[in-house]
Amino acid sequence: MTVEAPTGPATLGQSRRGRWGAGSILPVVAILVLLLIAVGIRQPDFYDPPALLAFLKRSAPLIILAAGQYFVIVAGDFDLSVGSLVTAEVVIAARLIDGDPSATWPVVALVLAFGLLVGLVNGLVTTLLLVPSFITTLGMYLILVGAVYTWTGGSPRGALSEEFRMLGRRGIEGVPWLGEIPYAVLILLVLAGLAILAMRSDFGKVLLAVGDNPRAARLAGGRVAGVRTIAFVVSGGCAAVAAILLGGFGGVSFQVGAGLEFTAITAVVLGGVVLGGGRGSVVGAMLGALTLQTLLTLLNLLGVAGALASAVQGLIILAAVAIGGLRART
Amino acid sequence: MHGVGKSFYGVSVLSNVDIDVHPGEVHAVVGENGAGKSTLMKIASGVYQPDSGTLRIAGESVVLHNPRDAQAAGVGIIHQEFNLLPERTVAENVFLGREPTRRGLVDRRAMRARTAELLTAVGAETVRPTDRVGALGVAQQQVVEIVKALSLDARVLIMDEPTAALADHEVELLYALVRRLQARGIGILYVSHRLAEVFDLSSRITVLKDGRRVVTVDTADATPEALVRHMVGRELASYYPPKADAPGTALVTLAGAGNGRLRPIDLELRAGEVLGVGGLQGSGRSALARALFGVEGFTAGRMTLDGRPVRPRSPRQAVRAGIAYVTEDRKGEGLALSQSVLDNALLASRAATPRWFGGGARTTSVRDLLAAVEVHAAGADQEVRYLSGGNQQKVVLARWLAMKPRVLLFDEPTRGIDVGAKAAIHELIRDLADQGAAVLMISSELPELLGMSDRIVVMRDGALAGELPGDASEEAVLSLATGTPHEVPA
Numbered sequence: 001m002t003v004e005a006p007t008g009p010a011t012l013g014q015s016r017r018g019r020w021g022a023g024s025i026l027p028v029v030a031i032l033v034l035l036l037i038a039v040g041i042r043q044p045d046f047y048d049p050p051a052l053l054a055f056l057k058r059s060a061p062l063i064i065l066a067a068g069q070y071f072v073i074v075a076g077d078f079d080l081s082v083g084s085l086v087t088a089e090v091v092i093a094a095r096l097i098d099g100d101p102s103a104t105w106p107v108v109a110l111v112l113a114f115g116l117l118v119g120l121v122n123g124l125v126t127t128l129l130l131v132p133s134f135i136t137t138l139g140m141y142l143i144l145v146g147a148v149y150t151w152t153g154g155s156p157r158g159a160l161s162e163e164f165r166m167l168g169r170r171g172i173e174g175v176p177w178l179g180e181i182p183y184a185v186l187i188l189l190v191l192a193g194l195a196i197l198a199m200r201s202d203f204g205k206v207l208l209a210v211g212d213n214p215r216a217a218r219l220a221g222g223r224v225a226g227v228r229t230i231a232f233v234v235s236g237g238c239a240a241v242a243a244i245l246l247g248g249f250g251g252v253s254f255q256v257g258a259g260l261e262f263t264a265i266t267a268v269v270l271g272g273v274v275l276g277g278g279r280g281s282v283v284g285a286m287l288g289a290l291t292l293q294t295l296l297t298l299l300n301l302l303g304v305a306g307a308l309a310s311a312v313q314g315l316i317i318l319a320a321v322a323i324g325g326l327r328a329r330t
Numbered sequence: 331m332h333g334v335g336k337s338f339y340g341v342s343v344l345s346n347v348d349i350d351v352h353p354g355e356v357h358a359v360v361g362e363n364g365a366g367k368s369t370l371m372k373i374a375s376g377v378y379q380p381d382s383g384t385l386r387i388a389g390e391s392v393v394l395h396n397p398r399d400a401q402a403a404g405v406g407i408i409h410q411e412f413n414l415l416p417e418r419t420v421a422e423n424v425f426l427g428r429e430p431t432r433r434g435l436v437d438r439r440a441m442r443a444r445t446a447e448l449l450t451a452v453g454a455e456t457v458r459p460t461d462r463v464g465a466l467g468v469a470q471q472q473v474v475e476i477v478k479a480l481s482l483d484a485r486v487l488i489m490d491e492p493t494a495a496l497a498d499h500e501v502e503l504l505y506a507l508v509r510r511l512q513a514r515g516i517g518i519l520y521v522s523h524r525l526a527e528v529f530d531l532s533s534r535i536t537v538l539k540d541g542r543r544v545v546t547v548d549t550a551d552a553t554p555e556a557l558v559r560h561m562v563g564r565e566l567a568s569y570y571p572p573k574a575d576a577p578g579t580a581l582v583t584l585a586g587a588g589n590g591r592l593r594p595i596d597l598e599l600r601a602g603e604v605l606g607v608g609g610l611q612g613s614g615r616s617a618l619a620r621a622l623f624g625v626e627g628f629t630a631g632r633m634t635l636d637g638r639p640v641r642p643r644s645p646r647q648a649v650r651a652g653i654a655y656v657t658e659d660r661k662g663e664g665l666a667l668s669q670s671v672l673d674n675a676l677l678a679s680r681a682a683t684p685r686w687f688g689g690g691a692r693t694t695s696v697r698d699l700l701a702a703v704e705v706h707a708a709g710a711d712q713e714v715r716y717l718s719g720g721n722q723q724k725v726v727l728a729r730w731l732a733m734k735p736r737v738l739l740f741d742e743p744t745r746g747i748d749v750g751a752k753a754a755i756h757e758l759i760r761d762l763a764d765q766g767a768a769v770l771m772i773s774s775e776l777p778e779l780l781g782m783s784d785r786i787v788v789m790r791d792g793a794l795a796g797e798l799p800g801d802a803s804e805e806a807v808l809s810l811a812t813g814t815p816h817e818v819p820a
Contacts (some may be wrong), residue, residue: 023668138731177714188355201686201689202680202681202684202685202686202689203684204675204676205669205680206677206680206681207682208666208669209666209669209673209674209677209681212666212667212668212669213662213663213665213666213667215662215663216664216665216666216677217666217677217681218644218646219623219625219645219655219657219663219664220649220677220678220681220682220729221645221646221648221649221650221678221681221682221683222646222677222681222682223646223681249472252428252613278666278668278669279668
């Protein structure tokens with residue numbers, strides 16, 4: 001008997017990773033549907049359009065942060081600085097505006113620019129100085145926290161103008177049936193659309209390849225350092241937008257961004273994106289954020305203490321990564 | 331062993347091999363690197379399980395699931411790399427994991443006595459059971475390995491390149507030991523590429539080539555020349571596509587070009603020509619291709635492309651200048667394995683010449699290219715990791731064809747690829763040259779190098795050792811590569 005090498009391995013299709021495999025969005029969609037049903041049972045008026053839009057408005061910052069974090073994670077990196085960046089942005093905005101409405105738009109522009117700049121620094125330190133992004137962004141996290149505390153002397157000063165807070169709080173009013181369309185939801189839709197387009201573009205495909213195998217991407221003529229740096233800039237920009245929205249929701253405090261980097265990473269992983277890069281979609285990451293927000297809402301409705309929510313998050317990230325690893329193996 | 335076959339990831343490395351060993355016989359197995367010797371030995375010692383064929387020991391059919399099964403069945407193996415604990419004594423090593431016990435305690439005295447007995451049996455009284463293994467010489471450590479195998483009542487002993495690590499005077503001791511083992515009725519499978527010792531020791535010789543048994547001969551009837559002919563073999567050479575009629579004009583020229591790993595090199599790559607690059611591993615062949623492609627670029631000398639000076643400082647610049655590079659490490663740096671066939675084929679287009687619009691037409695043309703090079707996949711959206719080596723290489727080729735490169739650098743283009751796909755890739759390479767591209771092809775496989783190249787340069791120690799015509803002999807390439815005139819290629 002002779003063993004011949006298969007020449008036309010069309011049969012290898014069997015080993016093709018299924019639609020439920022690592023990187024797929026179907027699992028998160030399934031979880032989201034289940035959670036939405038559960039919330040609906042607990043609180044039937046959840047599905048009234050205004051209530052649903054209000055829920056989306058609350059979810060918008062996390063979804064935007066998750067989209068930004070996705071770009072970094074799928075390229076094989078982490079961005080741990082986004083939580084403290086959000087805090088820093090809100091605190092800076094409050095101090096610079098100090099209740100003066102005329103300062104609103106210049107400060108919004110400044111907040112966006114600062115977010116992009118922090119992302120650029122993260123990216124350049126990671127790619128040019130070859131510092132692992134885990135360390136780069138952890139360092140940036142501490143720098144931002146320390147700098148903001150020092151600058152404000154320990155407690156936030158100043159106040160955001162009503163115009164600034166409008167972006168996170170208000171919306172287009174008087175829309176028939178829907179009621180009010182929050183600006184936050186509009187901003188979210190625009191950014192989500194841009195993120196999806198970016199991932200369908202050549203840039204997005206190269207970003208995936210970089211996360212999968214940076215050496216192959218380089219040998220194919222890709223600018224690996226450039227692409228990774230852009231991912232950090234996107235993440236910083238998203239954090240800035242999230243900060244603007246969150247500043248509108250709540251008050252000015254050092255707590256506004258606390259832990260958000262971890263929540264965003266949990267959301268991304270829940271969305272089926274594989275840590276280490278190269279697999280998963282930005283839609284999955286954003287759905288992951290929505291799912292996490294729905295879960296937190298449900299826990300709230302069930303009267304679970306807020307403190308437990310972080311434990312649940314921890315469990316989710318461990319489970320999602322472990323299950324992702326198992327799925328990747330089969 | 332009868333009709334033994336084995337393939338890895340769809341690449342057949344051993345097919346339909348028969349081999350037998352009689353008690354008290356030394357049966358030598360010879361062949362070039364990659365001929366399948368190691369795989370055959372690993373099957374015989376239970377490391378691998380054959381896909382086909384049977385093993386019989388003393389007439390009984392056996393299935394060896396693991397090396398432990400092989401030991402129990404009386405098959406011992408002496409690897410090139412020893413498997414000993416240097417801080418333990420000889421006796422402790424011999425009985426590692428199965429120490430004789432008395433009342434629950436290790437019976438050191440019995441262990442030493444038994445070891446001494448075996449050492450005497452093989453005529454190695456100079457080694458004492460109480461010696462620390464780390465203090466022994468290489469030859470003596472080998473003796474310990476052999477004694478270890480004998481203590482397991484081995485009836486068949488596989489010796490894989492046993493003289494590779496030995497000094498000349500130690501080889502004589504090994505010969506004596508092998509003859510003693512023979513006298514004890516142990517059958518020995520002796521793997522070596524040193525023909526001299528094969529003729530000294532063996533009674534029969536089996537030649538493997540490309541995973542097949544070419545011939546088994548009685549040593550008395552064989553000559554070294556005939557064996558070399560069998561080992562090198564030329565059956566496949568006729569499958570190479572016809573060579574270029576006339577060399578074209580110089581497309582790439584190097585004048586004194588070098589870097590940290592390459593001494594100054596003068597070289598021409600001509601349009602329409604396949605330039606073969608031979609040489610040993612580490613001779614600078616890959617460094618040359620990588621320098622041309624800007625991975626680790628030239629730091630000295632001049633490089634021109636089409637008469638204009640260029641010096642790619644990154645692969646991106648090289649790609650944009652019309653150069654393509656097919657790496658020897660397909661999985662490590664050629665493919666993004668979790669991405670689809672289509673995305674991998676589009677990678678160079680997207681990475682080196684990104685666009686915001688008009689991607690659709692490019693996608694269509696790359697799909698056509700994938701079909702043209704006959705990639706067999708479940709679909710263009712299948713993850714490329716599930717393709718066979720040959721199909722993966724075709725995906726890489728399609729990626730570069732999409733860039734319409736004028737210079738193509740191939741580093742071991744058919745490594746790990748089965749014979750059928752190999753011929754297809756050879757034809758694609760020749761087509762590219764016929765269409766006017768300048769092709770540089772690095773190959774360790776001499777038949778491929780000679781069969782494909784219109785002209786050959788051989789590298790040694792980071793420099794060009796010499797240039798040969800496309801119809802040169804393997805001996806000529808080898809002697810340039812090793813720097814020793816006329817050596818038997820083995």
